[in-house]
Amino acid sequence: KEFMGLNGFIWFMGVVEDRNDPYMAGRVKVRCFGHHTGNKTDLPTEDLPWAQVMLPVTSSGISGIGQTPLGLVEGSHVFGFFRDGENRQELVVMGSLPGAPKELGDPNKGFYSPKKVKI
8 A cells, every 4th residue: 555546645736936956857846735834934945845747748757858847937836646645745746727916925925926917
């Protein structure tokens, strides 16, 4: 029961807070609604686990062959699953959701969205 599919499949939705992957592998840090606190004092962005971003089959995911792995920016709302089930430390982002924030977010608070869009 200790592998994906038998260990409990858990979905998440969240907000991208960091995309400056030191390995330049297209990973992002996501604050997940209901799984992570919105309080950045209790859980700073730097303490969030890195999430891998799922690629289409037109990209090999190896040696930079295929499409670029990242179009997400800070404030993007994403959904995915935890590859390690209830441990919830290995995130896989499957896609993003469109949105247009009506007011500027506070980067010092959780679930920050840095864009302000006039509607």
